[in-house]
Amino acid sequence: MVDIGVEFMLNNLSKVLQYNANLILNVEDEVIKLHKELSLLSALLKDSADRRKDNNILKALVKQIRDVVYRAEDAVETYVATVAMHKSQDAYKKYFCIVKYGADLRSVAEKISSIKNDVKDMYDKRKIDFTALQNIQTSERSEGGETDFHAEEIYVEIFEDEKKKIIEHLTGGSKELEVISIVGMPGVGKTTLAKKIFSEIKLDFKASVYVSQNYSKKEVFLNILDQFTKPTDEMHKLDSKNLAKNIWDLLEKEKYLILIDDVWEKEAWNDLKIAFPKNEKHSRILITSRMSNVAKHANPTSDPHHLRLLDDKESWELLQHKALPSKTCPAELETKGKSIAKKCEGLPLAIDIIGGILHDRGTEKTKWEKVDEDINTCIFEDSKQHFNKSMAMSFNHLPYHLRICFVYFGMFPKDFKIPASKLVRLWIAEGLVHLNGKVNLEANAEEYLEDLVKKNLVLVSERKFNGEIKTCQVHGKLHEFCKRKAEEEFLFQEFNETESHKTTCRRLGTHFKISDTPSFDQLGSHVRSFLCYFPFPSELVSSIPKAFKLLRVLDAEFINFTKFSKELIGLIHLTYLDISIEFDTLPASISKLLNMQTLIVKTSSKTLKVQANIWKMIQLRHFETNVSTYLPDPLYFKRSKNNSPVNRTLQTLCSIAPQCCTEDVFAATRNLKKLVIRGELAKLAEVNGGSSVLDSLLNLGNLENLKLVNDVDPQSPPAGKLAKLAEMLLEKLQKKELKQKEKEQKPKGLKLKKLTLSNTQFDWKHVSTFGMLESLEILKLKNNAFKGEFWQADDGGFHALKFLHIVKTDLVSWQASSNHFPILKCLYLKDCSKLEEVPFDLADIESFQLLDLHSTTESAAASARRIQQKKKHKSGFRLSIDGSEQVP
Numbered sequence: 001m002v003d004i005g006v007e008f009m010l011n012n013l014s015k016v017l018q019y020n021a022n023l024i025l026n027v028e029d030e031v032i033k034l035h036k037e038l039s040l041l042s043a044l045l046k047d048s049a050d051r052r053k054d055n056n057i058l059k060a061l062v063k064q065i066r067d068v069v070y071r072a073e074d075a076v077e078t079y080v081a082t083v084a085m086h087k088s089q090d091a092y093k094k095y096f097c098i099v100k101y102g103a104d105l106r107s108v109a110e111k112i113s114s115i116k117n118d119v120k121d122m123y124d125k126r127k128i129d130f131t132a133l134q135n136i137q138t139s140e141r142s143e144g145g146e147t148d149f150h151a152e153e154i155y156v157e158i159f160e161d162e163k164k165k166i167i168e169h170l171t172g173g174s175k176e177l178e179v180i181s182i183v184g185m186p187g188v189g190k191t192t193l194a195k196k197i198f199s200e201i202k203l204d205f206k207a208s209v210y211v212s213q214n215y216s217k218k219e220v221f222l223n224i225l226d227q228f229t230k231p232t233d234e235m236h237k238l239d240s241k242n243l244a245k246n247i248w249d250l251l252e253k254e255k256y257l258i259l260i261d262d263v264w265e266k267e268a269w270n271d272l273k274i275a276f277p278k279n280e281k282h283s284r285i286l287i288t289s290r291m292s293n294v295a296k297h298a299n300p301t302s303d304p305h306h307l308r309l310l311d312d313k314e315s316w317e318l319l320q321h322k323a324l325p326s327k328t329c330p331a332e333l334e335t336k337g338k339s340i341a342k343k344c345e346g347l348p349l350a351i352d353i354i355g356g357i358l359h360d361r362g363t364e365k366t367k368w369e370k371v372d373e374d375i376n377t378c379i380f381e382d383s384k385q386h387f388n389k390s391m392a393m394s395f396n397h398l399p400y401h402l403r404i405c406f407v408y409f410g411m412f413p414k415d416f417k418i419p420a421s422k423l424v425r426l427w428i429a430e431g432l433v434h435l436n437g438k439v440n441l442e443a444n445a446e447e448y449l450e451d452l453v454k455k456n457l458v459l460v461s462e463r464k465f466n467g468e469i470k471t472c473q474v475h476g477k478l479h480e481f482c483k484r485k486a487e488e489e490f491l492f493q494e495f496n497e498t499e500s501h502k503t504t505c506r507r508l509g510t511h512f513k514i515s516d517t518p519s520f521d522q523l524g525s526h527v528r529s530f531l532c533y534f535p536f537p538s539e540l541v542s543s544i545p546k547a548f549k550l551l552r553v554l555d556a557e558f559i560n561f562t563k564f565s566k567e568l569i570g571l572i573h574l575t576y577l578d579i580s581i582e583f584d585t586l587p588a589s590i591s592k593l594l595n596m597q598t599l600i601v602k603t604s605s606k607t608l609k610v611q612a613n614i615w616k617m618i619q620l621r622h623f624e625t626n627v628s629t630y631l632p633d634p635l636y637f638k639r640s641k642n643n644s645p646v647n648r649t650l651q652t653l654c655s656i657a658p659q660c661c662t663e664d665v666f667a668a669t670r671n672l673k674k675l676v677i678r679g680e681l682a683k684l685a686e687v688n689g690g691s692s693v694l695d696s697l698l699n700l701g702n703l704e705n706l707k708l709v710n711d712v713d714p715q716s717p718p719a720g721k722l723a724k725l726a727e728m729l730l731e732k733l734q735k736k737e738l739k740q741k742e743k744e745q746k747p748k749g750l751k752l753k754k755l756t757l758s759n760t761q762f763d764w765k766h767v768s769t770f771g772m773l774e775s776l777e778i779l780k781l782k783n784n785a786f787k788g789e790f791w792q793a794d795d796g797g798f799h800a801l802k803f804l805h806i807v808k809t810d811l812v813s814w815q816a817s818s819n820h821f822p823i824l825k826c827l828y829l830k831d832c833s834k835l836e837e838v839p840f841d842l843a844d845i846e847s848f849q850l851l852d853l854h855s856t857t858e859s860a861a862a863s864a865r866r867i868q869q870k871k872k873h874k875s876g877f878r879l880s881i882d883g884s885e886q887v888p
Contacts, residue, residue: 066490070506074525077550081572154321155189155348156196158314159307166197166305170257170284177278181287181295184307185456185475186390187349190288191261193307198259198286205256212262213397216240217271221247224258224275244275255281263289264397266297273298290394293454309346309475316341318348322355324363336368343375345476349390353382376480391481394457404491405432405448406457409474410482411492413511413533417461417471420449425598425622429553429576430529442621442651465778465803465826492529507553510534528573529553535560545571552576552595557602569593575619586610591617598622607657607679615647615668622652628679628711631660634668646670655709658683666696674705681710681760685725694732698750707756726766733772754778757785764791764811771797780805789813789834793820802826802847810834817841830854837863843870852880 156163169180182190198208207227209220221243225231228250235246258276263269269287276285289295295304310318319341320329329337340358344350354371357378361367371378379387398406405427412418424445427433433445449469452458457478461471474482486492492507507529527548536544536559544556545567553576561581568577569589575597584605590612597619601608608629614620615634634646650669654676661677661684677684684693697703710722752773757780764786770779777800786809793816801821808831816839824845829835829852836859842848848871851864861881871877872888879886 070526074550077573081549081570152192152196154318155192158310158318159189159193162305162307163193163197166193166286167200169305170197170201170286171282175280175282177276177280177283177285178302179285179287179299180302181289181298181304182307183289183292183295183304183456185347185459185478186290186394187347187387187477188307188309189348190290190307192348194259194261194286194288198257201257203255203257205251205254206258207256208259208261210261211264211268211272213264213393215268218243220272221275225250240271241274247275248277251275251283252277252279253281254279254283256283258285260285260287263287263294263298264291266294269294269298290456291454292456310348310351311346312338312342315344315346315351318351319344319355319358322352323358325359330363332365333363333368336365336372340368340372340375343372344379347475347477349387350379350477353379353386357382376477379477380480380484387477388481391478394455395481395485398455398457399451401432401434402448402451406452407482407486407489407491408432409458410479410486411507411509411529411531412473414476414479415473416533417473419471420446420469423449423472426553426555426576428621429597440651465805465828507531510536525550527551529555531555532557532559534558541565542567554578556580557600580604584608586612588612590614593617594619596620600624602626614650618647619649620647621649623650624652624654627655628657629655629660630657631665633662634664654678654707661693661697663693663696666693666700670700671702672700673702674707675700675703676707676709678707678709678711680712681708681725682722685722685728694728698732698736700750703750703752705754706752708758708760709756710759710761712759722760722762723766726762726769730766730769730772733769751775754780756780756782758782760785761787764788767791768794768797771801775800777801778803778805780807781809782807784808784810786811791815793817795819799823804828807831812836814839818844818846821845823847826850826852828852828854829856829860832856832860835860838867840866840870843867846874849876850878850880854882 166180166182169178182194184190195208198206205228207224209223211220217240221240222231222236224247225235225243228247235243238246256276260269260272276283285298287295287298289304292304292306316338319337321327323337340354341351344354354375358368358371361371382388395403395406408423408427408430409418411426424433424442427445427448428441433441433448435441436444446468449458449472453460453469453472458472458474460469461473462469464470473479483492483494486507490505492509493505495508495510506526508527509531511533528550530544530548530551530553532555541559541561542565544554544559545551545565548554549570550573551571552573554571554574555576555578557578557580559580561579561583563583564581564585564587566589568574569592572593573595574593575595577593577596577598578600580602582604584603584607586601586608588611590599591614594617596617598621599614600622601624603626606627608625608627610629610631613632614623615632646668648671650671651673653669653672654674655678656665656676657679658677658681659679666672750773753775755770755773755776755778759782761784765788767786770776771794776798779798779801782805785806789810789812791811791814793814798821800823802823802825804821804824804826805828807828811832812834813836818841821842822845824842825847826849827838827842829838831854833855835856838851838853838860840863843866851867853861853864864879864881865886868877868879868886868888879888
């Protein structure tokens with residue numbers, strides 16, 4: 001993946017030319033030449049990306065390329081950082097900097113040019129037999145596939161319920177041809193289960209065929225024919241289209257079952273389905289695939305059977321059958337054996353490999369202890385390489401741009417539930433995401449993540465109400481694969497006090513608590529990303545920015561900065577900064593970090609004052625804080641610095657104080673997508689009379705997510721102080737609606753999709769105001785967002801609302817029906833301790849799919865069950881009470 005390093009370097013040079021042109025005036029020609037040479041080198045590398053795996057000449061060349069690209073990166077970024085530091089100093093220092101680092105740039109450019117010529121020469125003269133390499137790779141892939149476990153009987157017993165469900169699906173239902181799929185992550189046992197099911201179904205016409213990544217349509221069709229009839233010499237001469245016709249003719253009047261094992265692409269199904277007639281004979285096709293989207297493509301109307309991981313008890317049961325000839329475990333091995341089974345983390349392939357190793361080593365306790373101590377080494381360095389081959393098939397099948405995004409999961413601690421928003425922003429900060437026609441980088445990154453989920457390489461830990469991924473992670477063994485792959489490619493290394501570290505490593509992470517003084521001396525000049533997930537000793541905090549002077553990413557959420565470190569300002573390449581602080585002011589010098597894309601600040605103070613001119617940070621996309629934050633006036637900087645106060649890239653701004661919600665601030669952030677206002681919200685009605693502020697807010701045409709948190713002293717609740725604000729908002733919305741009707745205009749301005757209100761204590765009569773927001777899909781009402789015992793929903797609002805979330809309210813009686821929430825999908829109620837009933841007429845909403853209750857009254861739970869009874873004939877409706885799924 002040195003190709004990724006070259007690609008990143010190209011992106012970095014482009015940004016240097018775009019955003020730091022004033023710092024490279026004296027070496028601009030060298031930078032442009034460097035960019036040109038790397039562009040050609042990148043093209044040559046991509047062309048041979050999958051062909052150089054076992055070629056020593058190419059491996060050595062790739063190492064040279066990596067080293068020189070890193071040298072180039074160091075030279076360019078050191079030059080820019082040094083010039084920026086000496087920008088205001090005397091001419092001699094600036095001249096010295098230009099001579100010294102300019103020479104470095106020229107030297108690196110010449111070296112890259114030389115290597116590029118070597119690669120081009122090898123490519124042109126075909127000193128490397130790329131065709132032979134491709135054939136080696138193809139044969140390796142074909143030998144892979146999904147492992148068929150040796151302990152098949154016990155494995156199938158464990159999955160008896162799943163087996164029965166699939167057999168019922170295969171033997172019951174419609175007479176129409178139907179496709180049933182088994183999907184899951186690599187090594188979960190799809191092939192083993194499918195083969196067992198196939199063997200148990202008795203039919204005259206059934207065939208099993210293995211497809212995998214590099215299949216031949218002709219060979220697949222001949223294989224199928226061979227299981228029905230002996231193909232003649234004439235058949236072997238036919239092309240795939242005519243062979244498919246032979247199968248079709250053979251099966252047209254028969255009931256048949258076809259098992260198509262290990263399908264990787266939608267196109268593979270499209271190629272093969274032409275052979276199978278839709279004959280209304282109750283025929284079935286069973287597919288196994290690692291790709292959920294392939295299964296959905298084969299049958300869009302039915303969800304695939306997603307094979308789960310084993311629990312600890314099932315894992316131990318399977319391990320015993322594989323490891324112990326007698327199938328009975330000696331008492332002295334049981335504790336260690338259960339520990340080993342647990343560390344396989346429910347993945348049957350891992351259990352199968354470890355079971356084989358234990359079987360070969362016998363029942364000596366010390367040998368089992370050694371396996372338990374270093375189970376990952378046993379799995380990944382198994383002599384037959386079963387696990388590596390299986391994982392490599394999935395990895396090598398990934399599109400070029402997804403490979404490093406997947407490996408990046410190794411940057412996080414094992415079992416860490418990663419917020420999707422954090423992952424997306426880190427990918428962007430690292431330069432791993434490209435627009436490719438999308439509206440913005442974030443949308444593209446979210447698509448990358450969904451693709452990895454569909455390929456069953458990433459697990460979704462939690463989804464939002466609207467189906468978007470909230471948190472995610474990778475299975476423990478895939479996490480180990482990512483770490484090993486990253487270290488192999490010098491992409492990332494986990495910091496460990498007891499081990500030596502590669503001096504060329506670009507990304508460093510801490511997954512465990514560091515107690516002693518870490519030595520960053522050898523690493524500092526090379527590290528570009530530092531992700532810390534355990535606290536550092538406080539006395540060492542200031543050493544981080546001093547050590548890593550070329551950092552682009554600093555994820556230091558778990559490190560407490562007791563005072564602002566001036567060395568942070570020297571990190572001019574920073575694109576991502578997440579820090580926790582114990583002070584209440586963000587200094588003006590922060591605005592010197594002009595490459596910043598994501599700035600996240602968590603403080604222990606009650607408020608945060610920003611002195612920095614964030615309006616001139618033209619690459620800033622996301623600015624988040626955890627408390628009410630006071631921003632500087634954009635107009636101040638316009639008057640005093642003659643700068644434009646508009647930040648066109650800023651998408652996220654949270655949490656800002658109500659006093660800062662001025663027309664000027666909203667004018668400067670007109671492309672906002674997410675806004676959180678936190679503090680004494682009654683102040684919103686006081687800022688310039690409130691009216692113009694609301695006008696500006698309603699005209700934020702890109703705003704999709706608004707959160708209003710009334711963060712006031714609990715001893716002095718607002719008690720109606722916000723009523724004026726609600727009435728003003730209602731008036732504004734009514735005037736806007738009337739004006740649009742008079743002019744027959746399409747709605748303009750605010751297209752809010754999600755609204756969260758917390759502790760606003762509005763009267764329930766004002767809830768209809770928010771129903772006028774025509775695009776509103778998600779409404780969250782938290783911590784007494786509305787007060788009062790009675791809510792009579794009004795007609796004519798909430799036309800687009802799909803998710804209603806109410807937490808902590810004194811509501812007693814609620815009257816509503818399908819007229820008030822016509823397309824509601826989900827209703828979530830928590831801590832509604834006085835609510836007598838959930839409105840029964842909500843059962844008439846066709847789209848209603850989930851009713852989720854937590855800590856409500858018995859009478860409310862009873863009314864929810866009545867709704868479930870009314871909807872029990874509607875497929876897909878679910879009722880959950882206090883986390884327990886209710887069976888109708």
